[in-house]
Amino acid sequence: MKPLLTSLIMALCPIFALAAIKTEPIQYKVGDTTFEGVLYYDDADSAPRRAVLVCHEWWGLNDYSKKRAEQLAQMGYVAFAVDVYGKGVQAKTQEEAARMATALRSGDRATLRARINAALTALKARKEVDPKKIAAIGYCFGGTTALELARSGADILGVVGFHAGLSTPNPADAKNIKGKVLICHGGDDPFVPMPEVNAFLDEMKAAKVDYQLNIYSDAVHTFTNPAAGNDPSKGSAYNAQADHRSFEEMKQFFAELFH
Amino acid sequence: MKPLLTSLIMALCPIFALAAIKTEPIQYKVGDTTFEGVLYYDDADSAPRRAVLVCHEWWGLNDYSKKRAEQLAQMGYVAFAVDVYGKGVQAKTQEEAARMATALRSGDRATLRARINAALTALKARKEVDPKKIAAIGYCFGGTTALELARSGADILGVVGFHAGLSTPNPADAKNIKGKVLICHGGDDPFVPMPEVNAFLDEMKAAKVDYQLNIYSDAVHTFTNPAAGNDPSKGSAYNAQADHRSFEEMKQFFAELFH
Numbered sequence: 001m002k003p004l005l006t007s008l009i010m011a012l013c014p015i016f017a018l019a020a021i022k023t024e025p026i027q028y029k030v031g032d033t034t035f036e037g038v039l040y041y042d043d044a045d046s047a048p049r050r051a052v053l054v055c056h057e058w059w060g061l062n063d064y065s066k067k068r069a070e071q072l073a074q075m076g077y078v079a080f081a082v083d084v085y086g087k088g089v090q091a092k093t094q095e096e097a098a099r100m101a102t103a104l105r106s107g108d109r110a111t112l113r114a115r116i117n118a119a120l121t122a123l124k125a126r127k128e129v130d131p132k133k134i135a136a137i138g139y140c141f142g143g144t145t146a147l148e149l150a151r152s153g154a155d156i157l158g159v160v161g162f163h164a165g166l167s168t169p170n171p172a173d174a175k176n177i178k179g180k181v182l183i184c185h186g187g188d189d190p191f192v193p194m195p196e197v198n199a200f201l202d203e204m205k206a207a208k209v210d211y212q213l214n215i216y217s218d219a220v221h222t223f224t225n226p227a228a229g230n231d232p233s234k235g236s237a238y239n240a241q242a243d244h245r246s247f248e249e250m251k252q253f254f255a256e257l258f259h
Numbered sequence: 260m261k262p263l264l265t266s267l268i269m270a271l272c273p274i275f276a277l278a279a280i281k282t283e284p285i286q287y288k289v290g291d292t293t294f295e296g297v298l299y300y301d302d303a304d305s306a307p308r309r310a311v312l313v314c315h316e317w318w319g320l321n322d323y324s325k326k327r328a329e330q331l332a333q334m335g336y337v338a339f340a341v342d343v344y345g346k347g348v349q350a351k352t353q354e355e356a357a358r359m360a361t362a363l364r365s366g367d368r369a370t371l372r373a374r375i376n377a378a379l380t381a382l383k384a385r386k387e388v389d390p391k392k393i394a395a396i397g398y399c400f401g402g403t404t405a406l407e408l409a410r411s412g413a414d415i416l417g418v419v420g421f422h423a424g425l426s427t428p429n430p431a432d433a434k435n436i437k438g439k440v441l442i443c444h445g446g447d448d449p450f451v452p453m454p455e456v457n458a459f460l461d462e463m464k465a466a467k468v469d470y471q472l473n474i475y476s477d478a479v480h481t482f483t484n485p486a487a488g489n490d491p492s493k494g495s496a497y498n499a500q501a502d503h504r505s506f507e508e509m510k511q512f513f514a515e516l517f518h
Contacts, residue, residue: 187464187472194457194460198453201453201474204446205447205476208477210476210477211446211476212473212475212476213446213473213474214472214473214474215460215471215472215473217463217469217470217471241469245471245511245515249508249511252504252507256504
């Protein structure tokens with residue numbers, strides 16, 4: 001009976017079976033520029049499986065999106081912390097971050113689309129990944145990136161944007177969105193104010209997108225990232241309740257997408 | 260080893276331990292009027308425990324809110340399907356329902372407050388209930404009722420409104436709200452349009468209420484109730500996805516309230 005009991009505990013209590021996560025840099029190119037993301041997965045699992053692109057904040061690919069990718073890998077996903085700035089490119093100041101993000105989110109967004117689609121193609125090529133079971137998530141500018149992937153018509157199951165920039169120069173592109181959308185938004189976000197949220201709702205409704213919008217009280221921009229500090233008057237700050245709730249809601253959304 | 264295995268399965272898999280739910284009519288009075296709700300609870304559990312008031316749609320206390328109360332009792336709560344119309348009073352037509360609901364939600368709302376607070380008092384008096392661990396939920400007009408209970412300053416942990424009427428003649432009363440608020444709203448609800456939702460957000464923000472607002476695409480009024488049918492063009496219709504998601508989100512919210 002003992003082995004059965006052990007198996008039962010292992011099956012019912014995933015905490016006893018914490019995976020050893022493998023980390024692997026993955027390069028991809030758009031034109032002459034090389035990008036490098038990091039793949040996280042449990043290599044004890046050999047079957048092609050569900051996967052998530054994790055899109056970085058305006059700082060570039062740093063420890064924050066890597067940590068989120070690792071969290072997802074612990075949950076059984078192949079998680080790809082992508083790079084849309086170029087291999088090793090990270091902003092050192094707020095001004096530099098704003099300049100780099102603005103360059104990609106303004107204009108026709110063709111460059112941003114090409115880069116995030118190249119990341120998706122690289123992910124789909126992996127033997128660990130079931131190419132029909134991919135979602136994308138993103139934080140701040142990364143939420144905009146994940147939404148842009150969906151607006152480009154990419155064949156993904158869904159997108160989650162956390163304190164994402166929601167505006168687009170091309171609202172009619174929402175008609176290209178194939179998957180479902182979940183937006184987790186801080187009710188006091190000064191960088192994504194309610195007129196932008198309402199315009200986004202209008203965009204989603206006009207294109208009949210399957211969306212959900214969650215608005216959290218007392219949360220400003222960057223509410224999921226402890227590095228944003230604890231002073232909401234700065235416009236960006238961590239909010240433990242909104243972080244916890246939005247992560248749980250993402251899990252429930254994924255359970256639905258990847259059923 | 261066998262008894263241990265059985266206990267382990269019982270502990271980890273609540274489905275093996277589906278409760279036998281006791282049903283009990285409970286009367287309470289406001290002035291000369293008698294009201295009668297129905298209490299649902301598992302009488303195998305003898306300790307005072309967490310409890311939920313379930314507030315009815317504008318039809319009055321009918322099978323729908325009773326079914327929801329029974330669901331909550333199966334989940335371990337003492338659930339009270341309340342009555343704010345009077346013992347046995349149910350609307351027979353849409354016009355009658357509209358008239359009865361409007362009479363209570365217009366004006367100063369003192370009558371509605373008195374009735375829902377009388378229901379809360381009756382629930383608190385039960386030996387099965389921990390009076391410090393009570394929440395309220397409501398559907399349509401019942402969501403308005405649950406919010407009115409909070410706006411009256413009642414000592415409850417939180418409120419969930421499903422396709423709730425959000426407006427109030429007294430927005431300043433939001434300052435009385437002691438618990439947390441979760442609103443699950445249909446993005447295409449013609450009876451609770453976006454200007455009403457935005458006014459509610461302003462009300463919550465001005466009073467620094469701990470709120471969350473979830474908006475579901477393609478959902479109109481009454482989206483949790485299969486009896487509303489499947490034609491959204493009527494303004495009320497069932498939406499399985501929004502029903503499922505909002506119920507899961509309520510469970511997560513309760514896990515936080517009753518931790």
